[in-house]
Amino acid sequence: MDTAFIAQLAAIVGPDGVVSNKTALSVYDCDGYTLEKSTPDLVVLPRSTGEVVAVVKLLHKEKIAFVPRGAGTGLSGGCLPVEAPVMIGTSRMNKILHIDLVNRYMVAQAGVVNLWVSNAVKSQGFQYAPDPSSQQACTIGGNVAENSGGPHTLKYGVTTNHVLGVELVLPDGEVVQLGGVVDDVLGYDLRGITIGAEGTFGIVTQATLRLTRQPQAYRTFLVVFETVPQATQTVSDVIAAGIIPAALEMMDNLMIQAVEAAFHVGFPTDAGAVLIIELDGLEAGLDPQTKKIMAICERNAAREVRLAQDEAERTALWKSRKRAIGAAGRLAPNYCTQDGVVPRTKVPDILAAIARISEKYQLRIGNVFHAGDGNIHPILLFDERNTEETERVLKAGREILQACVDLGGSLTGEHGIGVEKMGQMSLIFTPEDMLAMTQVRAVFNPENRCNPHKIFPTPHGCIDTRVPRRQASL
Amino acid sequence: MSGGENGARFVIDGREPKEVMFPESVEQAAGMLYTAAEHQRAVSPVGIGAFLHIGGLPRRYDLALCLQRMNRVLDYQPTDMTVSVEAGIPLAGLQQVLEEQNQWLPIDPPWPERVTVGGLIAMNLSGPSRLSQGTIRDFLIGIKVIRADGTVIKSGGRVVKNVAGYDLAKLYCGSFGTLGVIAEATFKIRPRPEAQTVVSFLFPSAEQAMAVVLGVLGTELQPTLLELANSAVGGGQRSDRSSYQLFIGFSGSAEEITYQHGRLQEIAGTSAEKHPTLSEAIRDFPVSGEAALRCKVNLLPSQIAAFCKAVEEEALVRDLSVEIVAHAGNGILYCRLPQRDNPPQEKLLSFVDWIRILAKKLGGSVVIEAIDPALKDRVDVWGHVGSSFPLMKRLKETLDPQGMLNPGRFVGGI
Numbered sequence: 045m046d047t048a049f050i051a052q053l054a055a056i057v058g059p060d061g062v063v064s065n066k067t068a069l070s071v072y073d074c075d076g077y078t079l080e081k082s083t084p085d086l087v088v089l090p091r092s093t094g095e096v097v098a099v100v101k102l103l104h105k106e107k108i109a110f111v112p113r114g115a116g117t118g119l120s121g122g123c124l125p126v127e128a129p130v131m132i133g134t135s136r137m138n139k140i141l142h143i144d145l146v147n148r149y150m151v152a153q154a155g156v157v158n159l160w161v162s163n164a165v166k167s168q169g170f171q172y173a174p175d176p177s178s179q180q181a182c183t184i185g186g187n188v189a190e191n192s193g194g195p196h197t198l199k200y201g202v203t204t205n206h207v208l209g210v211e212l213v214l215p216d217g218e219v220v221q222l223g224g225v226v227d228d229v230l231g232y233d234l235r236g237i238t239i240g241a242e243g244t245f246g247i248v249t250q251a252t253l254r255l256t257r258q259p260q261a262y263r264t265f266l267v268v269f270e271t272v273p274q275a276t277q278t279v280s281d282v283i284a285a286g287i288i289p290a291a292l293e294m295m296d297n298l299m300i301q302a303v304e305a306a307f308h309v310g311f312p313t314d315a316g317a318v319l320i321i322e323l324d325g326l327e328a329g330l331d332p333q334t335k336k337i338m339a340i341c342e343r344n345a346a347r348e349v350r351l352a353q354d355e356a357e358r359t360a361l362w363k364s365r366k367r368a369i370g371a372a373g374r375l376a377p378n379y380c381t382q383d384g385v386v387p388r389t390k391v392p393d394i395l396a397a398i399a400r401i402s403e404k405y406q407l408r409i410g411n412v413f414h415a416g417d418g419n420i421h422p423i424l425l426f427d428e429r430n431t432e433e434t435e436r437v438l439k440a441g442r443e444i445l446q447a448c449v450d451l452g453g454s455l456t457g458e459h460g461i462g463v464e465k466m467g468q469m470s471l472i473f474t475p476e477d478m479l480a481m482t483q484v485r486a487v488f489n490p491e492n493r494c495n496p497h498k499i500f501p502t503p504h505g506c507i508d509t510r511v512p513r514r515q516a517s518l
Numbered sequence: 519m520s521g522g523e524n525g526a527r528f529v530i531d532g533r534e535p536k537e538v539m540f541p542e543s544v545e546q547a548a549g550m551l552y553t554a555a556e557h558q559r560a561v562s563p564v565g566i567g568a569f570l571h572i573g574g575l576p577r578r579y580d581l582a583l584c585l586q587r588m589n590r591v592l593d594y595q596p597t598d599m600t601v602s603v604e605a606g607i608p609l610a611g612l613q614q615v616l617e618e619q620n621q622w623l624p625i626d627p628p629w630p631e632r633v634t635v636g637g638l639i640a641m642n643l644s645g646p647s648r649l650s651q652g653t654i655r656d657f658l659i660g661i662k663v664i665r666a667d668g669t670v671i672k673s674g675g676r677v678v679k680n681v682a683g684y685d686l687a688k689l690y691c692g693s694f695g696t697l698g699v700i701a702e703a704t705f706k707i708r709p710r711p712e713a714q715t716v717v718s719f720l721f722p723s724a725e726q727a728m729a730v731v732l733g734v735l736g737t738e739l740q741p742t743l744l745e746l747a748n749s750a751v752g753g754g755q756r757s758d759r760s761s762y763q764l765f766i767g768f769s770g771s772a773e774e775i776t777y778q779h780g781r782l783q784e785i786a787g788t789s790a791e792k793h794p795t796l797s798e799a800i801r802d803f804p805v806s807g808e809a810a811l812r813c814k815v816n817l818l819p820s821q822i823a824a825f826c827k828a829v830e831e832e833a834l835v836r837d838l839s840v841e842i843v844a845h846a847g848n849g850i851l852y853c854r855l856p857q858r859d860n861p862p863q864e865k866l867l868s869f870v871d872w873i874r875i876l877a878k879k880l881g882g883s884v885v886i887e888a889i890d891p892a893l894k895d896r897v898d899v900w901g902h903v904g905s906s907f908p909l910m911k912r913l914k915e916t917l918d919p920q921g922m923l924n925p926g927r928f929v930g931g932i
Contacts, residue, residue: 146820226881227850329771484684
């Protein structure tokens with residue numbers, strides 16, 4: 045990048061808002077999906093919508109492609125720069141702009157961290173429901189891009205169910221307000237299509253978030269099973285009983301061991317599987333539901349049911365669950381997480397398939413996932429220095445996704461397609477489906493200069509000689 | 519397959535379609551659209567035809583594509599809590615199937631017997647339960663749509679959590695049949711609550727009623743619905759002393775309901791009247807009864823009281839009676855000027871202007887859902903969209919380049 049251009053950007057965002065030093069740039073070479081890496085030429089860190097507009101207008105004039113980035117916690121390479129030299133980071137757009145508890149909404153800049161939203165209204169009894177496991181770091185802008193979920197989406201829904209409006213800077217620098225504060229906004233639901241578009245429509249600069257009341261009470265259980273089938277049958281039975289818990293999470297033995305080694309919360313390391321079941325709502329309703337859950341667990345030969353006795357115990361349980369994937373780092377130098385979804389009743393089938401695939405490819409695969417939603421997270425352990433093993437990981441990952449699709453499911457429940465699963469899109473979508481989607485993208489991003497080469501397989505464009513893409517070459 | 523004698527059933531603003539077709543499968547419907555596109559015929563997708571009064575004047579209306587024969591349940595998995603249906607199934611029919619397993623699609627719009635699932639999605643219909651359950655966009659997890667040229671596309675699937683590809687289903691919620699013909703839909707569904715009750719309170723003013731609404735929303739209580747109706751609803755006489763009835767619904771276990779009734783009594787400070795359910799008169803208010811004018815107003819909940827007060831005062835000055843029912847917790851309010859008052863046209867138009875200015879002042883907007891079709895070329899029934907309209911127009915031009923789907927009937931003349 046020539047210095048005159050860098051100076052122009054610095055004039056907009058201040059000299060401390062442009063990262064061009066090679067060492068500093070290496071931080072931005074991947075997100076949570078580490079199998080592919082690519083360093084941007086420049087990172088720009090605007091502080092306001094106005095600065096984003098000025099930066100994007102300049103890029104538009106120069107016909108330079110760019111990629112938006114929040115905290116870089118994504119798990120599908122959504123903010124990996126592929127033929128996009130400039131990265132626009134939202135980390136300095138971190139202000140909560142407005143809180144209205146009477147009408148139960150908040151306006152936050154894109155770089156506000158997910159957990160800050162709930163923390164800001166916690167003492168008044170409110171919360172922001174979507175709670176991805178990375179919520180201590182991930183940003184609202186990133187959540188909007190990925191339509192993030194989390195353990196509690198079983199009862200409360202995902203990001204799209206809690207975002208009323210978004211402010212979007214289009215790739216030509218124009219600002220549009222999509223959705224709004226009132227419930228039914230006129231015209232097409234452009235907010236709805238922008239949420240989950242993985243940053244390919246433009247840069248979300250702020251969002252209007254729905255706030256909900258914190259539940260009056262919780263019951264959080266750790267249920268221990270000898271075998272995985274006992275645990276999965278319990279999940280099916282709970283749903284079939286007409287109970288919708290706030291969360292229904294499962295961990296298998298490998299993950300129990302990783303979590304216990306990392307956090308020492310007292311998980312039984314010899315158990316085949318544990319479930320974390322959380323009920324929430326009115327205190328008056330929880331004991332009868334608890335009884336039903338206990339009976340179901342008993343029927344499925346649960347070894348032990350531990351009820352969190354206070355808020356500290358509950359928090360410890362959730363902390364270990366939300367950090368479980370990170371704990372996998374104790375088991376191997378590298379790991380890769382899949383995010384397939386199956387109909388809830390097919391969880392036993394997909395776990396059996398994963399076990400077969402694990403054996404076939406001689407890979408250790410742990411499972412920690414949103415069982416109530418049928419959203420699996422197999423964690424494939426490997427050492428990236430071993431290229432042959434890495435290739436087996438990629439093949440096994442693809443086979444797991446194929447198994448999900450064969451069971452009537454989908455490729456991704458909350459992590460997004462990104463660059464990771466582009467090659468699998470044709471497993472579930474026809475060329476006509478994808479044509480319609482790329483046509484819709486062109487409404488927002490006609491020259492495809494915002495986050496190019498994502499989501500949709502392109503026959504030639506994704507193979508970049510400058511950035512060797514391992515997955516594309518397989 | 520065609521039925522010219524059916525034209526009268528699908529009249530839109532006084533206009534009969536030149537032809538009505540009844541496809542029995544997605545393939546047939548796609549073929550009909552393909553042929554219509556070839557001959558540049560304007561197509562309006564229709565279901566039962568009970569809601570056709572909503573929307574702008576059709577610019578052209580050649581073919582009514584009626585989906586009522588595409589009414590099958592394609593796949594119902596009670597234990598997965600998902601159901602896939604053809605778009606022509608009436609909502610009430612679907613609910614009946616789900617009820618056998620003690621489940622439901624938690625959307626309760628007016629006239630569930632007279633709205634198809636496709637119509638429900640296309641018009642983004644909702645009802646009192648939206649307070650606790652949300653709207654159709656929150657339950658629609660997969661969709662199959664026929665594009666204007668007859669191409670069949672889909673988005674989403676049959677799993678409750680899915681971010682593969684763009685969420686096209688959202689675009690069709692409230693798209694008013696202008697982006698494609700909705701052929702099939704998959705929903706996540708919910709268990710029916712163990713028990714439900716509705717209680718009501720009478721308040722001398724909207725302000726006092728709304729104080730209770732906002733108070734309840736600030737507590738741990740989980741009302742399923744909060745409906746507010748002024749005393750003109752149900753034929754009350756015009757007077758300068760209006761009153762407001764507030765309906766509050768609860769559901770869940772007997773323990774939960776008992777607890778909430780007790781807490782509610784404390785908050786409201788007066789005693790409540792109990793009802794087994796919310797009356798159909800309230801649920802169906804947004805479409806029922808002879809009306810000279812019907813508007814849907816979108817506001818923040820905190821502005822409802824001010825809006826009600828101002829509208830009633832103004833109506834009195836103008837010698838009009840105004841009936842109001844609001845989804846009070848959502849800030850959505852329906853106003854009706856009854857036909858029996860027979861207000862002259864100029865008076866109606868002037869009132870529309872006035873109500874729009876008021877809503878705008880309060881940060882909201884007004885959609886005219888029913889008015890004499892003869893007046894529709896003098897009033898923009900949808901109102902002003904804002905900064906995103908150019909994108910909407912481009913979207914329409916992309917998905918329906920010839921402008922053949924429901925031309926003229928949606929926002930900004932789309």
